[in-house]
Amino acid sequence: MAEPIIRAEGLSKTFLSKERKKGEKKRKKEVHALKSVDLEVLDGEVFGLLGPNGAGKTTLIKILTTLLLPTGGSAWVNGYSITKEEDEVRASIGCMLMGDRGLYWKLTGRENLDYFGALYHVPRPDRAKQIEHLIALLKLDDFIDRTVETYSSGQRMIVAFAKSLVNDAPILFLDEPTVTMDVPTARELRRIVKDLNDHGKTILYTTHLMHEAEELCDRVAIIDHGEIIALGTPRELKDSLGHEDVVSLEGIFPDATVSRLRAVPGVLEVAVSAEDDGRSKLDVMVENSRAMLPRIIEAVTGQGSTVEEIRPKEITLEDVFVAKTGRTLAVDTRVVGEKAVRGRGG
Amino acid sequence: MAGETVSRGFGLGRPGPRASAGVVWSVFRARLKIITRYKGAVFLESIIPVIFAGLPILLGAAVAGGEQNAANNFFAYTGTTGRTAADFRLYMLMGSNTFMVVTLMLWLIGYWVRREQETGTLEALYLTPAKRFHVLAGVTSYTFIRALIAFLVATVLGALLFNVNPLEGNFLAAVAYLVLGIPALWGISFFFGALVMRIKEANSVIQLLQWVLAFAMGVYFPVTVFPFLLRVVAMGFPPTLMNDAIRSTLLGIASIYGPWYVVLGLMLIAAWLVPLLGYEFFGWTERRVKRDQGVGQF
Ligand SMILES: Nc1ncnc2c1ncn2[C@@H]1O[C@H](COP(=O)(O)OP(=O)(O)OP(=O)(O)O)[C@@H](O)[C@H]1O
Numbered sequence: 001m002a003e004p005i006i007r008a009e010g011l012s013k014t015f016l017s018k019e020r021k022k023g024e025k026k027r028k029k030e031v032h033a034l035k036s037v038d039l040e041v042l043d044g045e046v047f048g049l050l051g052p053n054g055a056g057k058t059t060l061i062k063i064l065t066t067l068l069l070p071t072g073g074s075a076w077v078n079g080y081s082i083t084k085e086e087d088e089v090r091a092s093i094g095c096m097l098m099g100d101r102g103l104y105w106k107l108t109g110r111e112n113l114d115y116f117g118a119l120y121h122v123p124r125p126d127r128a129k130q131i132e133h134l135i136a137l138l139k140l141d142d143f144i145d146r147t148v149e150t151y152s153s154g155q156r157m158i159v160a161f162a163k164s165l166v167n168d169a170p171i172l173f174l175d176e177p178t179v180t181m182d183v184p185t186a187r188e189l190r191r192i193v194k195d196l197n198d199h200g201k202t203i204l205y206t207t208h209l210m211h212e213a214e215e216l217c218d219r220v221a222i223i224d225h226g227e228i229i230a231l232g233t234p235r236e237l238k239d240s241l242g243h244e245d246v247v248s249l250e251g252i253f254p255d256a257t258v259s260r261l262r263a264v265p266g267v268l269e270v271a272v273s274a275e276d277d278g279r280s281k282l283d284v285m286v287e288n289s290r291a292m293l294p295r296i297i298e299a300v301t302g303q304g305s306t307v308e309e310i311r312p313k314e315i316t317l318e319d320v321f322v323a324k325t326g327r328t329l330a331v332d333t334r335v336v337g338e339k340a341v342r343g344r345g346g
Numbered sequence: 347m348a349g350e351t352v353s354r355g356f357g358l359g360r361p362g363p364r365a366s367a368g369v370v371w372s373v374f375r376a377r378l379k380i381i382t383r384y385k386g387a388v389f390l391e392s393i394i395p396v397i398f399a400g401l402p403i404l405l406g407a408a409v410a411g412g413e414q415n416a417a418n419n420f421f422a423y424t425g426t427t428g429r430t431a432a433d434f435r436l437y438m439l440m441g442s443n444t445f446m447v448v449t450l451m452l453w454l455i456g457y458w459v460r461r462e463q464e465t466g467t468l469e470a471l472y473l474t475p476a477k478r479f480h481v482l483a484g485v486t487s488y489t490f491i492r493a494l495i496a497f498l499v500a501t502v503l504g505a506l507l508f509n510v511n512p513l514e515g516n517f518l519a520a521v522a523y524l525v526l527g528i529p530a531l532w533g534i535s536f537f538f539g540a541l542v543m544r545i546k547e548a549n550s551v552i553q554l555l556q557w558v559l560a561f562a563m564g565v566y567f568p569v570t571v572f573p574f575l576l577r578v579v580a581m582g583f584p585p586t587l588m589n590d591a592i593r594s595t596l597l598g599i600a601s602i603y604g605p606w607y608v609v610l611g612l613m614l615i616a617a618w619l620v621p622l623l624g625y626e627f628f629g630w631t632e633r634r635v636k637r638d639q640g641v642g643q644f
C-alpha cells in the first residue's frame with residue numbers, strides 16, 4: 001500500500017444542457033459537475049467517495065473509467081492515461097456503474113458473463129473458470145441459467161456485480177452498488193468487497209450512506225458541489241472535528257426554539273432534519289456535550305416545543321459533512337443558519 | 347478463489363488475433379441468440395415484402411385494366427418490351443425484398459445503438475477494452491446473415507404466392523449483387539447509428555428516413571422516371587444501385603447505370619467507400635458524444 005494506482009489532477013467537467021422553464025425560451029445552461037478535483041487512490045485500499053445527490057460522484061467515476069472526457073485536467077488509472085491509453089485503462093478495471101442495468105435481458109446471466117468476459121479479452125478457459133468461481137462466490141446457481149428478464153432487481157444487481165468481476169481486474173469501480181439491495185444482501189456484498197480487497201484489489205466505492213463508507217473504507221473523500229471538501233481516513237475526518245461533540249434531539253421544535261438554541265454560547269452548529277408529521281431531529285454540535293447539556297435542555301423546553309428524546313451521539317462521518325457544509329445528507333433536509341445558506345449557494 | 351494470490355487480471359488492453367476473433371464471435375452469437383428468443387420474428391418480417399409487392403401489382407392491374415396490360419405499360423414506360431405479367435410481379439417483389447433488406451440494416455444497426463442505450467449495455471460495451479471495429483464486425487456479420495435469410499425466405503414466399511420463378515433469371519448473380527451491396531448498407535447504417543447516439547428522437551428520424559429511402563431507391567419503379575435533379579441524387583444513393591443491379595440481372599433488362607461492368611465497378615467502389623466513411627463518422631461522433639454527455643445519454 002504505497003503507490004497511487006489512481007491519480008487525478010485538476011479534473012473538471014462542465015455539462016451543457018438545455019434548460020426548459022415554463023414560459024421562457026430554451027437556453028443553454030452550464031452545469032459544473034466537477035471543479036478541479038485532485039485525487040490519489042493508493043494500491044490496495046478501499047477508497048470511498050461520499051457525497052449527496054448531484055455531488056459529482058458518478059461524473060468523476062465516468063471520467064476515470066473512460067466513459068466521459070473531462071473538460072479539463074488529467075488522470076491516470078493503473079499508470080495509464082485515461083485519455084490516451086483508454087484500452088489499457090479499461091483492461092485494468094472492473095466496473096459496476098449503473099446498478100442493475102447493463103445486462104442483456106434476453107440472455108441468461110451466464111451468457112451475459114461469458115459475453116462480457118469475451119469483450120474483456122479473457123481467454124475462454126479462464127473465462128469458464130472465473131464464471132464458475134463467481135457463481136459459487138455470489139451464490140448465483142439458482143438463477144444464473146435463466147434469462148435476465150425473469151430476475152428480480154436484486155438478482156440483476158448481483159449479476160451486474162458479478163460482471164464487474166469477470167475480468168478479475170486489479171481495480172474495481174463500484175458506483176452505489178448496494179442502492180437497491182435489501183439489508184442482508186447489501187451486507188453480504190460489502191463483506192465480499194472487503195474480501196476482494198483483502199486479496200489485493202483496489203476499490204473505489206461511491207455511496208451516500210455514511211455508515212457504509214465508515215464500515216468499508218480505508219480512506220474517504222467527501223465530495224460536494226463538484227469539489228472534494230474533506231479527505232482522510234474515517235478516523236482522521238472525525239478527529240478533525242476536534243473536541244466537538246454532538247447532542248441529538250428528537251421532538252417538535254418551532255423555528256424560534258432552534259434560533260434560541262443557536263444563540264446559546266458554546267453551541268457551534270445546529271442541523272435540522274425534518275421528519276414526517278411535523279417532528280424533527282436536531283443535531284447540535286457543541287464543544288463539550290456534558291457541560292452543555294443542561295443549557296441545551298433549558299433552551300429547548302417550553303414555548304411549543306416537545307422533546308421526545310435527547311442523547312449525546314458518537315461523531316460520525318455524517319457530522320463531518322454537517323460541519324463542512326451546514327447540511328445533513330438526509331434527503332428531507334431543512335437548513336437553518338447562515339453557514340447553510342452559503343452552502344446552498346452553488 | 348480468484349484472489350488466492352494477488353490477481354492482476356485476465357483482461358488485455360491490446361488483444362491478439364485470437365481474443366479479437368473471440369469478440370467478433372461473441373457479439374455475433376449473442377445477437378443471434380437474442381433474435382431466436384423472439385419467437386417468429388424472422389418469419390414475420392419476411393411476410394412484409396410480400397404484402398408490399400402486392401400493393402403495386404394489384405394497383406397496376408386495376409389502373410391498366412388487367413395485369414398483362416399493366417406489365418406492358420410498365421415495361422414500355424421503363425424502356426423494355428415483350429415482358430410477361432410474371433416479370434411485372436417479379437420486378438415488384440424484388441424491389442420490395444431489397445427494400446426490406448435495406449430497412450433491416452438500418453434498424454438492426456441504427457436501432458441497435460438505441461436499444462443498447464436503453465438497456466445500459468452500450469455503456470457496458472464502452473467499459474470493455476474491445477475495439478469498436480471488432481464489436482461492429484460482430485454486429486454486421488449478424489445483420490448480414492439476418493438479411494440474407496430474410497431475403498431468401500421472402501423470395502421463396504413471394505415466388506409461391508405470386509406464382510413467379512426467380513430461378514428462371516440469373517438468380518445466383520442477383521444474390522451475388524445483394525451480397526456485394528450489403529457493405530454499403532452497413533456504411534449507411536453506421537451513419538444512422540451515429541445519429542441515433544446524438545439525436546434523442548432517433549425513432550422518428552429512422553421512421554422518416556426509411557420512407558425517404560423507399561422512395562429514393564425506386565422500390566416500385568426505375569428512378570429514371572424522376573426529374574433530372576432528383577434522379578441524380580437517387581442514383582448516387584447505394585441502395586438504388588443495389589436494387590437496380592439485382593433487378594436488372596434477374597429480369598435480364600438494361601440497368602439504368604449502363605453496361606454490366608459499370609454496375610459491377612460502381613458496386614465494388616460503394617462496397618468499400620461507404621462503410622469506410624460511415625465507420626469514420628461513427629468514430630468521430632462517438633468522440634464528440636464522450637466530450638459532452640457520454641454515450642449512455644439518449
Ligand atoms: N449528461 C448530463 N448533462 C447535464 N448535466 C449532467 C449530466 N450528467 C450529470 N449532470 C449534472 O452533474 C452533476 C453531478 O451529477 P452526478 O451524476 O455526478 O452526481 P452524483 O454524485 O453521482 O449523484 P447521485 O448520488 O444522485 O448519483 C449534477 O448536477 C447533474 O445534474
Ligand SMILES: [Mg+2]
Nearest residue numbers: 057058059175
Ligand atoms: Mg451517481
